[in-house]
Amino acid sequence: MAIRPAEQLIHKAAWLYYAHGLRQDEVATQLNISRASVAMYLRKARETGIVNISTSTQLFTDDVMARKLEDALGLDAVWIAPANAYLADPSTDIAVLAASVFLELVKKGDRIGVAWGRTVYTIADIMSFADLQDVTVVQLCGNLGAPYSYRPDQCTMEIARRLNAKGLNFYAPLVLSTEELAKSLRAEPVIREQLAGIGDCNLALFSVGTVDADSHVVKCGALDPAEMAALRGRGAAGVIAGQIIDVRGEALDCSYNRRVISAELGSLRSIEKRLMVVQEDTKFEPLLAALAGGLCTHLVIGAHMAERLLEQAGEAGKKAS
Amino acid sequence: MAIRPAEQLIHKAAWLYYAHGLRQDEVATQLNISRASVAMYLRKARETGIVNISTSTQLFTDDVMARKLEDALGLDAVWIAPANAYLADPSTDIAVLAASVFLELVKKGDRIGVAWGRTVYTIADIMSFADLQDVTVVQLCGNLGAPYSYRPDQCTMEIARRLNAKGLNFYAPLVLSTEELAKSLRAEPVIREQLAGIGDCNLALFSVGTVDADSHVVKCGALDPAEMAALRGRGAAGVIAGQIIDVRGEALDCSYNRRVISAELGSLRSIEKRLMVVQEDTKFEPLLAALAGGLCTHLVIGAHMAERLLEQAGEAGKKAS
DNA sequence: GGCCAAATTTGACTTTTGTCGAGAGCCGTG
DNA sequence: CACGGCTCTCGACAAAAGTCAAATTTGGCC
Numbered sequence: 206m207a208i209r210p211a212e213q214l215i216h217k218a219a220w221l222y223y224a225h226g227l228r229q230d231e232v233a234t235q236l237n238i239s240r241a242s243v244a245m246y247l248r249k250a251r252e253t254g255i256v257n258i259s260t261s262t263q264l265f266t267d268d269v270m271a272r273k274l275e276d277a278l279g280l281d282a283v284w285i286a287p288a289n290a291y292l293a294d295p296s297t298d299i300a301v302l303a304a305s306v307f308l309e310l311v312k313k314g315d316r317i318g319v320a321w322g323r324t325v326y327t328i329a330d331i332m333s334f335a336d337l338q339d340v341t342v343v344q345l346c347g348n349l350g351a352p353y354s355y356r357p358d359q360c361t362m363e364i365a366r367r368l369n370a371k372g373l374n375f376y377a378p379l380v381l382s383t384e385e386l387a388k389s390l391r392a393e394p395v396i397r398e399q400l401a402g403i404g405d406c407n408l409a410l411f412s413v414g415t416v417d418a419d420s421h422v423v424k425c426g427a428l429d430p431a432e433m434a435a436l437r438g439r440g441a442a443g444v445i446a447g448q449i450i451d452v453r454g455e456a457l458d459c460s461y462n463r464r465v466i467s468a469e470l471g472s473l474r475s476i477e478k479r480l481m482v483v484q485e486d487t488k489f490e491p492l493l494a495a496l497a498g499g500l501c502t503h504l505v506i507g508a509h510m511a512e513r514l515l516e517q518a519g520e521a522g523k524k525a526s
Numbered sequence: 527m528a529i530r531p532a533e534q535l536i537h538k539a540a541w542l543y544y545a546h547g548l549r550q551d552e553v554a555t556q557l558n559i560s561r562a563s564v565a566m567y568l569r570k571a572r573e574t575g576i577v578n579i580s581t582s583t584q585l586f587t588d589d590v591m592a593r594k595l596e597d598a599l600g601l602d603a604v605w606i607a608p609a610n611a612y613l614a615d616p617s618t619d620i621a622v623l624a625a626s627v628f629l630e631l632v633k634k635g636d637r638i639g640v641a642w643g644r645t646v647y648t649i650a651d652i653m654s655f656a657d658l659q660d661v662t663v664v665q666l667c668g669n670l671g672a673p674y675s676y677r678p679d680q681c682t683m684e685i686a687r688r689l690n691a692k693g694l695n696f697y698a699p700l701v702l703s704t705e706e707l708a709k710s711l712r713a714e715p716v717i718r719e720q721l722a723g724i725g726d727c728n729l730a731l732f733s734v735g736t737v738d739a740d741s742h743v744v745k746c747g748a749l750d751p752a753e754m755a756a757l758r759g760r761g762a763a764g765v766i767a768g769q770i771i772d773v774r775g776e777a778l779d780c781s782y783n784r785r786v787i788s789a790e791l792g793s794l795r796s797i798e799k800r801l802m803v804v805q806e807d808t809k810f811e812p813l814l815a816a817l818a819g820g821l822c823t824h825l826v827i828g829a830h831m832a833e834r835l836l837e838q839a840g841e842a843g844k845k846a847s
Numbered sequence: 848g849g850c851c852a853a854a855t856t857t858g859a860c861t862t863t864t865g866t867c868g869a870g871a872g873c874c875g876t877g
Numbered sequence: 878c879a880c881g882g883c884t885c886t887c888g889a890c891a892a893a894a895g896t897c898a899a900a901t902t903t904g905g906c907c
Contacts, residue, residue, distance in 0.1 A: 216585035223581045224622050229864060239887050242864055253751050256581045260537075261657050268534065272541040550894065558858050565895060 218243050219250035257409055270511050277518035279504045288508035302507040303482040304332040310408055310478055313338045317404055318476060319409035320345045320446040321357035322421055324484050329363040340370035341392015341400060346447040346467035347379035348427045375399055377466045379447045380427040384463045391466060405471040409479045413491040414444030428461060441493025447502060478502055486510055539564050540571035575655020583626045588797060590834050597837035604825045608828035617805040624803040624826040625653040628731055631799055634659045639724055639797060640685055641666045641732035641767040642678035643742055645805050648698055650684040661691035664723060667788035668700035669769040670746045696720055699749040699788045700768045705784045725793040730800045734812040737764030743768065744781055750781060764812030775819010807831055
């Protein structure tokens with residue numbers, strides 16, 4: 206044969222196969238070589254970039270970004286609510302998407318852990334009804350004593366109602382005044398059972414809170430702004446199911462956390478599917494902390510947040526290499 | 527906004543398969559669907575252009591003959607589709623090549639002028655999808671009143687659709703019954719604007735037509751066979767964007783040309799990259815005329831035509847010297 | 848609420864593709 | 878001129894992908 210058949214033949218094989226849609230054996234016949242060689246040429250063609258296989262980028266920006274985030278963060282699934290410039294409130298968008306996603310994740314016979322917060326309540330509120338059999342919705346954290354708009358038990362019950370599921374509420378306050386009391390309460394059979402049951406969940410729905418004066422734990426009176434500031438100084442990065450986490454996504458070692466009645470992060474992590482929803486762009490650091498701690502497997506965020514996250518992941522990747 | 531499970535899944539499947547190189551059964555496991563569904567999703571992904579497979583057309587310009595033609599004709603680039611005796615239809619070959627070449631020439635932000643004809647429509651039809659940003663496809667000539675298979679607006683819209691570009695149609699017939707009417711129509715703001723916009727294009731795609739009874743302008747009723755024969759006697763050598771050109775590649779001085787609403791040859795020539803595609807061997811004379819007029823800068827032809835062209839050029843060179 | 852049509856999904860089957868070791872051709876070297 | 882080392886090629890097998898009819902689900906409609 207010729208001196209350097211490689212390049213020319215690779216091109217021709219690639220052309221006939223990819224542009225003309227011929228089968229490999231047809232290409233082999235055309236070029237008078239064996240089909241095995243054709244297969245090899247085609248691999249080389251792909252390797253050297255003579256043929257280019259790319260997934261669409263502009264037309265499905267959000268989908269592509271979601272796939273990239275799944276890869277970068279090691280999550281099972283990411284959904285991104287598109288940035289609709291014309292919509293006044295993008296957070297509603299996220300909640301609507303989250304509700305759809307949540308309903309898709311629920312299967313009959315599931316046991317679902319639900320945390321509390323404005324985000325979760327919004328989702329519950331717009332969620333459509335579904336008649337699922339044999340579903341249980343359990344509350345992931347204790348209740349707030351003070352009257353507050355988005356109470357944990359409300360979130361649980363509303364979601365249970367919409368799913369036609371059984372709701373299991375926590376009969377304890379979220380936070381107690383002393384560590385001893387919290388400890389004793391946790392030891393109570395009713396409470397202990399409830400806490401133990403969290404590990405049996407196979408789906409969880411929660412958001413992540415900020416650690417500033419606007420935080421829900423502050424607004425509901427569980428912590429006062431000064432305490433929160435102090436905790437922030439000691440490494441608090443976010444709030445998950447009423448507990449303070451640090452940048453690594455681990456429970457912060459502090460009195461407050463010890464006084465809280467809530468799902469341990471460990472039992473949370475043992476839940477198979479953990480859907481976290483973040484609406485506000487201000488929750489970037491808390492989101493990072495939660496991700497660092499591997500607290501969620503499924504994520505719903507807005508396009509803007511997705512971009513920031515991807516940038517961050519890119520930088521982290523650069524540093525690592 | 528509701529989530530579209532189908533599109534999401536298609537995209538995710540395509541991503542895992544093409545970007546990650548997973549096998550179809552692995553993708554199926556990941557997405558909890560059957561492998562057969564994955565296969566179907568992937569076909570849809572290819573069909574809708576979510577994934578894009580393109581091959582380099584380098585091979586066809588690297589050809590020795592292509593180089594010679596570039597030199598002899600003073601063109602920027604020539605692609606030659608090899609004469610594949612075994613392939614059923616060599617003209618398909620040319621169209622496939624032309625489509626690839628065209629896609630390689632298009633850059634984001636481009637403004638593309640598209641003429642009409644069987645060749646152009648064939649190219650549009652087999653062209654793969656690409657989602658380019660900020661691309662506009664403009665129609666180079668008026669529409670055909672009569673119902674005819676390869677209408678100018680169809681060519682424009684189909685190409686625009688495949689490129690995810692904006693399509694700009696001409697709201698005028700290709701040819702009018704009187705010169706006066708054509709003149710008045712050209713003066714209409716809408717039309718004038720469109721005609722002026724042609725000069726802003728930086729890429730054009732067109733073919734060249736014959737001047738016999740089989741010509742498109744005859745078949746679509748713009749001219750009757752007798753008129754065409756008469757024009758031929760007066761020096762008509764080809765048809766470009768609905769206009770009759772003589773052997774020098776200039777617009778023939780005739781009533782028909784004055785009654786046509788189309789891109790002036792001058793504005794056509796002011797377009798930076800002008801890709802001409804010729805499929806049929808019968809179009810040799812029209813091709814020569816178009817080349818003489820410097821109407822194209824990039825050329826896609828078949829091997830047979832290339833040979834004839836090279837012979838011709840050789841003779842011309844001899845005569846000149 | 849129940850029914851029909853359309854679309855989707857599946858399992859089983861066929862076809863196509865990827866891969867591997869064996870063998871053939873080529874070339875510089877001893 | 879014979880010899881290994883080298884790459885390229887082939888045949889055969891295993892793996893993967895494509896296909897199709899049947900079953901199931903979905904969604905619209907009365």
